[in-house]
Amino acid sequence: AQSVSQHNHHVILSEAASLELGCNYSYGGTVNLFWYVQYPGQHLQLLLKYFSGDPLVKGIKGFEAEFIKSKFSFNLRKPSVQWSDTAEYFCAVTPSGGYNKLIFGAGTRLAVHP
């Protein structure tokens, strides 16, 4: 069965620090990968996605993620975080071409201090 593991449950950073959130998935076939973000009091929204092609994907608000197939990883990065990045971040996976089930990780709560 598919699963997604997010290694960091809580991350606290100061503004301008660099961010990397880990995500590993378990699935033997081709996958589509996503990062979703939930800002305080708001609904979940898509941050970025990978379907195929360039494994380095750029999303909104300066975020990027790199798909490393050999490591089954899709880590999220941002060179310099802002206070407004305070949110919960979820990694998700689904088999390519299938939308039966988007499997989410447990989420990482990021707090950015001014």
Add this chain to the structure above:
Amino acid sequence: GAGVSQSPSNKVTEKGKDVELRCDPISGHTALYWYRQSLGQGLEFLIYFQGNSAPDKSGLPSDRFSAERTGGSVSTLTIQRTQQEDSAVYLCASLYLGGPNTGELFFGEGSRLTVL
């Protein structure tokens, strides 16, 4: 409306009562998903609809949980004989499968259920 609408936004009920949660997806979205979000547990998949049929019900935790979708639009998630462990935020999301394969789920703001 422009987004996924869920109601009620908050529901407090007593153990043993039945509850219904409603989801109104984005117009034209053919696929609809229910997830449950518990503190520290991430998002737990419950059920997926394609049109009015549910090809994947594997995430429903027990037979107290059921869901239906009518007219390819509104969906209702029903929890019978609620238990305290059912307390969570229930999220609905929709997706348009007929066009470019974006894979982007559009989420509602959720229904927060508290079982006393």
